[in-house]
Amino acid sequence: MADHLLLGIDTGGTYTDAVLFSEESGVVAKAKALTTRHDLAVGISGAVEAVLEQAKAQVSAISLVSLSTTLATNALVEGQGGRAGLVMIGFGPEDLKRDGLAEALGNDPVLFLPGGHNVHGNEHPLDMTALEAALPELAQSVSSFAVAGYFAVRNPAHEQRVRDRIREISHLPVTCSHELSSKLGGPRRALTTLLNARLVSMIDRLIGACEGYLQQRGIHVPMMVVRGDGALISAAEARLRPIETILSGPAASLVGARHLTGLDDAVVSDIGGTTTDVAVLDQGRPRLDAEGAVVGGYRTMVEAVAMRTYGLGGDSEIRINDRGLAARLDLGPRRFLPLSLAAELHGDVIHAVLERQLRAQHGGRHDGRFAVRTGVPEYLASGLQPQEAALYERIGDVPVALDQLLASTLQKATLDRLVGRGLVHISAITPSDAMHVLGRQGQWDREAARLGLALAARARDGAGRPIADSAESLARLIVDRLTRQSCDVIMAACLTEDGAGVIDPAESLPVDRALRRTGGIVQFRISLDRPLVGLGASAPVYYPAIAEMLDTQSAIPADADVANAVGAVVGQVRASVTVFVTVPEEGVFIVSGAGESVRLIDEEAAFSLARERAIAAALHAAHLSGADEPAVTVSEIVDAPEIEGSRKLVEGRFTATASGRPRIANDQ
Structure with missing residues (x-):
């Protein structure tokens, strides 16, 4: 084949997508496989092998591989990542109070060293005594280090000396703040560096898995990774600066949306398993966020598309508030493993527990919930407290019911910490399960979804009534809630673009009346001034209703399910x-x-x-x-x-x- 084939791969929280793309013919073939957290190469190879088979293409025809991912974004949204040690040079403890640094640091260790520079690059003497004393013990309890020096963007010498010493003693990855940004603002640069350090092992595993598979298949071509601003960088550079891949998937989807629809002006909304990402295309270009990308509540110094990321997706946690006279559903921000997917992988275990719980006279607080290891390498479990290690030991690769795992409220908090470290998944009902019950999705185990929703429907509201009379009616309530919450986040993103971000669509009575088409002497109406481009594997089942509620046209391209992978290969x-x-x-x-x-x-x-x-x-x-x-x-x-x-x-x-x-x- 004379035409070069470009291979685009997108590794999301639930699916890994692959496309073969030709600059002359467009999308030649596309395929999906489940993202396999325990070994990312399995999902990558599954998707790529399927796309090669579909196109009947030889690997020799591939001349470029480009990768986008939402793994870094999802990790920050869900508060996950490795344990990092932060070294601050020339800063004091009071600087942790700025830019959310203390909150982001959490229980991770921090060291303060005298040193740093002034605005013109002149140094204050560096003293590494505290570092020398702490390093032997620190090296055993963290998976990476972040180093931030005062005015390091004007003179990085102290950061470099500290980095070299840490590497010499610990042999762990070290990120320096001057490598990530040339902007002033030490605490925010330190925050960005800390987040980068936490992501190093995750992105390193992803790129390593992809490179390992490509080598094994004889695909010896350049490999690129999509940055948060939609541009491409080499895999080697992405390994050093994984923070630049936050919003990689969303940025790729925006580039892909423009390419697939040809629309210059649109609102682009991409729903995945974990997040919904919203951005505005204006005159064919996405606007960059000059202040730095906001992900998981933290404003970083990473230049990225002005994309708003919300913890709302097909695999979102369904929270049932049954204290009021009428029960209320809320979705997200945590991602759960859908029961239908868990049963697809471990059928008998899931079915047996759900059927046992349904036979019980009274519902339990942990009904329909399971814990299972995510399958990440053992070294990422370093630094666990004794009670965390003990509970982690009892959770294996096969889901275990929470009503059999947890004996106290304290253990529930311990489990939440394991989930926060990215070591354990919770499996429970999600919007994806609701769609299976309604017959609008069918890729996984529908019966497990039905059993899970039947269990949840038994919960009683403040008036003592079941919150739904059947699994099907609860499924409709969940899908309606997803539609409304999607409208709220799309409206919030657009109002912020318009400079009216003080209006919160989720709390505004006029917005609520407009979206629900409530009658009255005063009529409220809301609409978008441009089409809504819906992206993601489940876009066709969700976005027509969302666009209708927002009184605009929906544009769902034929390859909406692999827009990220397309965007990965058409970028610059x-x-x-x-x-x-x-x-x-x-x-x-x-x-x-x-x-x-x-x-x-x-x-x-x-x-x-x-x-x-x-x-x-x-x-x-x-x-x-x-x-x-x-x-x-x-x-x-x-x-x-x-x-x-x-x-x-x-x-x-x-x-x-x-x-x-x-x-x-x-x-x-």
């Missing part, structure tokens, strides 16, 4: 580097960024050096990221106000951006 490589010129004293110009700080006495020479450095560094980064013949653009911001009649330079910022299509195998 892009790298940006900023170099600064500052003035510590009259007539002295410091050029910092993309190398050692340089002191000059001529402003134009400083500006010229800054431009050259930025261009060279951007081109180098683009080549490292796999770009083929990248083109460069430069933007300059010079802050030089007039003070008492004379110009006073405060700062010059020179940003070079290099972009181009990725190299393919035949070009090498």
Whole structure:
């Protein structure tokens, strides 16, 4: 085949998708396989083998592999990730109170070292005594380290010295803050670095699994990963900076949506198992969030599409509030393993427990719920407390019913911590189960879904009535709730884009009346000014009703189920580097960024050096990221106000951006 085939892979929380794509013909073949947490290569190989078989294609026809994933996004939304040690250089404990850093840190260890630099890159002496004392013990209780130095973006020397010493003693992955962002704002940069460190092992496992499978199949071609802004980077770079892959899946879906629909203006909503991601396409381009991506409640310094991610999906937890006169359902933010999927994998175990619980005279608080290990490698369970380790030991690879596992409320809290570490899944009813009961989905075990919903329907509201009279009626309530919550999150994202983010659609009475078409002397109406593009495997069953409630057209492309994988192969490589010129004293110009700080006495020479450095560094980064013949653009911001009649330079910022299509195998 003369035409190059590009292989796009998207690893989501539930499914791994694969597409074979031709730049001449578009999508040649597509396939799905379940994401296998215990060994990601199994799901990847399942999807890729299916797509190769469908296309009757030889592996020799593949010239590029590109990967997108929601694993990093899901981990942050669900509060998961490895245990990381944070080393702060030149900061104090009071800095943890800024930008949500203390909350993000949780119970992970933090060390404060004297040192750091000032705004011009001049150092305060570094003292590593505390690090030397703590390292031997720390290295046994964390899976990675994050290092953040005061003004490290102006001079990274102290971060580099601390990084080298940690690697020498612990042999664990270390992330430095200057490697992730050139922006000022130490605590937020430290937060971003901490989150990056937690994600290292997860993304490393994903890329390693993909590379291992490709090697074994004889597919020796460049491999790319989608960044959160939709651009592509090489797999090697993604391993070093996994935080840049947060919103990778959503960004890929946006690129894919534009390619598949041809729409320049649209609201794009992508529903997966764990999250719903919403963004706006304007004149064919997604807007980047200049402040940094917000995921799981944390604002990072990662440049990404202005995508809002909500903990709402087909596998969301269904929370039944039965204290009021009428029961209320709420979905998310945690992802559960659907009962229908658990039974597909472990049928007899699930059926036997559900049938036993249904035969009981009275319902139990843990009815219809199971725990099962996620299957991650054992080393990721390091640092468990004794009670956590004991409970983890009792949970295996086959689901165990919670009514047999938990003997106290304290044990429930312990289980929640194991779930938070990404070590254990809870299996229970989800919207996917409701869709199975209603016959709108059918890929897994429908009977297990029916039994689970029949159990849940027995719960009684404050008036003593069952919350639903059958599994089918509860399924309809769940799907109606998903439709409404989806409308709420889409509206919230769009109102924020419009600058009206103070309106909360979930709490607003006028919005509620408009969406429910409630009559009255005053009529409220709501509609979107552009089509709603629905993406995701379940888009055709969910989005027509959502678009109808929002009074707009729905656009669900034929390949909506693999839009992320399409977006992964049609994107471009892009790298940006900023170099600064500052003035510590009259007539002295410091050029910092993309190398050692340089002191000059001529402003134009400083500006010229800054431009050259930025261009060279951007081109180098683009080549490292796999770009083929990248083109460069430069933007300059010079802050030089007039003070008492004379110009006073405060700062010059020179940003070079290099972009181009990725190299393919035949070009090498």
